[in-house]
Each structure stands twice: as structure tokens, then as C-alpha cells.
Amino acid sequence: MSERLVIIGGGQAAFACAAKLRALNDMRPVTIVSREDAYPYQRPPLSKKYLLGEMSLDRLMFRPVEWYAENAIDVLTGVSAVSLDRSRKRVALSDSQVLDYGNLVFATGSTPRSLPDALTQGLAGIFTIRSFADADRLRPHMEAGKRLLVVGGGYIGLEAASVARHLGLEVTVIEAADRILARVASTATADLFRDIHRAHGVELLEGVGLAALTGEAGKVKGAELSDGRHLDVDLVIAGIGAYAEDGLARAAGIACGSGVTVDECGRTSDPDIYAMGDCAELEWKGRRIRLESVQNAVDQAENVALNLTGAHEAYRPKPWFWSDQYDVKLQIAGFNAGYDETIARPGAREGASSVWYFAGGELIAVDAINDAKAYVVGKKLLDSGRTAHLRDSVANLETDIKSLI
Numbered sequence: 001m002s003e004r005l006v007i008i009g010g011g012q013a014a015f016a017c018a019a020k021l022r023a024l025n026d027m028r029p030v031t032i033v034s035r036e037d038a039y040p041y042q043r044p045p046l047s048k049k050y051l052l053g054e055m056s057l058d059r060l061m062f063r064p065v066e067w068y069a070e071n072a073i074d075v076l077t078g079v080s081a082v083s084l085d086r087s088r089k090r091v092a093l094s095d096s097q098v099l100d101y102g103n104l105v106f107a108t109g110s111t112p113r114s115l116p117d118a119l120t121q122g123l124a125g126i127f128t129i130r131s132f133a134d135a136d137r138l139r140p141h142m143e144a145g146k147r148l149l150v151v152g153g154g155y156i157g158l159e160a161a162s163v164a165r166h167l168g169l170e171v172t173v174i175e176a177a178d179r180i181l182a183r184v185a186s187t188a189t190a191d192l193f194r195d196i197h198r199a200h201g202v203e204l205l206e207g208v209g210l211a212a213l214t215g216e217a218g219k220v221k222g223a224e225l226s227d228g229r230h231l232d233v234d235l236v237i238a239g240i241g242a243y244a245e246d247g248l249a250r251a252a253g254i255a256c257g258s259g260v261t262v263d264e265c266g267r268t269s270d271p272d273i274y275a276m277g278d279c280a281e282l283e284w285k286g287r288r289i290r291l292e293s294v295q296n297a298v299d300q301a302e303n304v305a306l307n308l309t310g311a312h313e314a315y316r317p318k319p320w321f322w323s324d325q326y327d328v329k330l331q332i333a334g335f336n337a338g339y340d341e342t343i344a345r346p347g348a349r350e351g352a353s354s355v356w357y358f359a360g361g362e363l364i365a366v367d368a369i370n371d372a373k374a375y376v377v378g379k380k381l382l383d384s385g386r387t388a389h390l391r392d393s394v395a396n397l398e399t400d401i402k403s404l405i
């Protein structure tokens with residue numbers, strides 16, 4: 001019987017799991033299988049400083065290549081796991097290797113949704129951003145004066161718009177829903193970011209979809225919008241969400257919902273197989289959700305590592321997230337699903353503010369905009385579970401929020 005741990009995927013969660021296992025002095029053989037041509041690296045800068053050209057690939061890496069050899073962690077790059085034989089506990093790779101495993105972990109992440117083929121028609125100049133290779137392909141097109149259409153007003157689309165303005169492109173963002181950030185943030189937060197983008201010269205259109213793209217010589221040239229408008233465009237970035245990379249698990253008969261279904265210990269319906277990070281669907285306050293964030297990838301991966309060593313420790317997510325746009329830092333503590341009330345508060349400094357989310361009178365999340373104090377207070381309250389009876393104090397703008405802790 002093999003003792004080997006095979007981690008499929010070589011991103012944030014894969015690195016965190018392998019590193020934690022070694023920190024726990026667990027020296028079983030570990031193989032990370034990564035279909036990208038790189039050792040594990042962080043993705044958030046891909047739509048921020050890396051896209052801007054202010055960060056190198058080396059600086060994205062969690063550890064230098066030698067670290068993996070020093071810690072006896074095999075990393076196979078440029079290789080995909082293609083099928084799983086659970087009865088023989090074997091995984092087949094795209095280079096024809098077959099790996100035996102004792103335990104296996106899915107850390108396969110998520111894949112950006114692409115615009116439908118009927119719209120893109122194979123035209124060049126249409127991009128998504130998930131990997132450093134995607135960002136490398138996109139960057140040479142981000143030239144001053146070019147006309148960029150961003151489809152989707154979520155965090156990645158808005159961050160790309162901000163980088164593009166910084167580089168001098170003309171930018172239009174279209175969002176099919178009635179407002180930007182509709183899936184992830186309150187109206188108050190969306191209003192603020194709409195104003196910020198417009199102040200930086202972005203044309204931001206809400207309730208407007210993409211009807212057609214037109215091309216010339218195989219390259220995108222124009223966009224027809226659902227409101228009848230026509231735009232001349234040189235490039236398009238689609239930021240329209242992502243789906244879990246769970247195809248391999250599904251094909252192997254492992255239970256999946258919106259991603260690979262895991263229990264509170266990160267275990268899938270096969271007790272020898274775990275899943276973590278973006279690809280995993282977990283339970284959160286009675287809902288089954290996926291959390292696409294660095295916090296979740298790291299914390300869930302470390303929990304899986306602990307459970308691989310024989311513990312039976314439940315993972316209780318303490319979500320946090322951030323987004324950088326222009327000189328604005330948004331920090332989010334908590335997870336706002338199911339909120340029924342928001343309270344906006346100005347911060348102490350100019351340009352600082354926060355939005356506090358409540359469900360049934362209980363604090364569930366805080367968006368802090370250039371407001372580190374609100375973030376720290378919100379995070380402390382949420383982490384400590386002291387979330388009841390805060391509403392009136394938060395609503396009273398005379399309250400110094402520090403006094404809440």
C-alpha cells in the first residue's frame with residue numbers, strides 16, 4: 001500500500017497543505033501535480049501589480065524551487081491528472097505516468113467562465129485572467145490609447161479596469177445585472193466603486209449585456225451591446241465568474257454539487273480523498289457554498305493537512321478578502337450571504353468608510369474601504385463570535401467603533 005499523498009493542482013491550497021504537513025513533521029512522500037508550467041504561486045496580483053508590470057513571476061512564488069526538494073515534496077509541472085482509479089488508488093497523468101496514492105487531495109481550483117463561442121467566433125483579443133500565462137498574454141495588449149471592454153463588474157473585472165486606466169487605456173465596463181458587484185457586495189459598496197471608476201474615467205454601464213462581437217482580420221474590433229449601443233474595441237476582458245474544476249472528481253464518481261462536496265474535515269464521499277480551496281463545496285451556516293479566496297484556500301488546506309495526520313478537526317471558515325482598485329483598498333471581513341440590512345459608516349480619515357452587514361440583527365460581514373480600523377474591529381468581532389446586539393451601536397455614528405471590542 002502506498003503512503004504517498006498526491007495533491008492534484010499546484011496552486012495556493014496545494015502549497016499550504018504540503019507546507020503544513022511538513023510543519024507537522026509528517027514526512028510521507030508528497031507529490032503535487034500541476035498542469036501549469038510553474039511551481040505554486042499566488043494569483044491575486046495577476047489582476048493587480050503583476051498585470052501592471054510591477055511584479056515579476058519570481059515574486060509571485062510562495063517558495064523558491066529548492067525549497068520543495070529540501071522538504072522532499074515532488075512537484076510535477078506541466079502535467080495534468082487525467083483519470084482516477086479509486087478501487088486501485090491510482091491516478092493517471094497526461095504524461096502517461098501512473099501514481100499510486102494512500103491519500104489524494106483535490107486542489108484543482110476554479111476556471112473562469114468564457115464568453116460563449118457564438119459571441120467570440122474564435123476572434124483574437126479576448127482574454128480571461130486566471131494564470132500568470134493569461135496575464136502574460138494580456139499585458140502586451142494593455143497599451144495606452146487602446147479601447148478595452150471589460151465584460152462583468154465583479155472584483156477581477158473592476159481590478160483589470162483600474163490597471164487599464166493606470167496604463168492609459170480607454171475603458172468601458174458592462175455589467176448585465178442591474179449593478180456592479182451584485183453577487184458579492186451591498187448596494188452601498190457598489191455605489192462607492194461605481195463613483196470611483198467613473199471618477200477615473202471608466203465608462204461603466206449597468207443592466208447592459210453583450211449582444212455580439214465583431215471582428216476584422218480575425219481580431220476583435222467592435223461590440224454590440226444589449227441596449228443597441230455599438231463600441232469600437234481593441235480588446236475584451238471577460239470577468240464573468242468561475243466554476244469549480246471538479247470534472248475529474250465527478251468522473252471518478254465522487255459526490256459533487258457546485259464543486260467537490262466535502263464534510264467539515266475536508267473529506268469527500270471517498271474517505272481517502274479530500275478537497276480544498278476553490279474546487280471544494282462546503283457547508284456554511286446551513287448553506288452549501290464555495291469560497292473563492294486566499295483565506296479559504298490556506299485555512300482549509302491547513303485543516304486538511306492536520307486531518308491527514310489523524311486528527312478529526314472541523315474547519316470553521318473565518319472569511320476575509322480584499323480588492324485593490326486605484327488607490328482604494330477594500331478589505332472584507334466575514335461572508336455576507338443572506339444579509340437583510342446594511343449600515344454605512346464614514347471612517348475617521350477622508351475617503352474611508354465601511355459597510356456593516358446584518359442578518360436577523362446579527363453582524364455577519366464588514367466591507368472596509370480605506371478603513372483599516374473598521375476592518376480590524378469587524379474581523380475581531382466576527383472571529384470572536386460576539387456578533388449579537390451590535391446593530392444599534394453600529395447605526396449610531398457617534399459610536400467609536402473601537403469601543404465595540
Ligand SMILES: Cc1cc2nc3c(=O)[nH]c(=O)nc-3n(C[C@H](O)[C@H](O)[C@H](O)COP(=O)(O)OP(=O)(O)OC[C@H]3O[C@@H](n4cnc5c(N)ncnc54)[C@H](O)[C@@H]3O)c2cc1C
Nearest residue numbers: 009011012013035043044080081108109277278292293294
Ligand atoms: C486574477 C485573480 C485575482 C484574485 N484576487 C484575489 C484577492 O484579491 N483576494 C483573495 O482572497 N483571492 C483572490 N483570488 C482568488 C484566489 O487566488 C483563489 O481563491 C486561490 O488561488 C484558490 O486556490 P486553489 O489552490 O484552490 O486554486 P488555484 O490557486 O487556482 O490552483 C489550482 C491549480 O490546479 C490546477 N489544476 C486544475 N485541474 C488540474 C488537473 N486535472 N491536473 C493538474 N492540475 C490541475 C490549475 O491549473 C491550477 O494551477 C484571485 C484570483 C484570481 C484568478
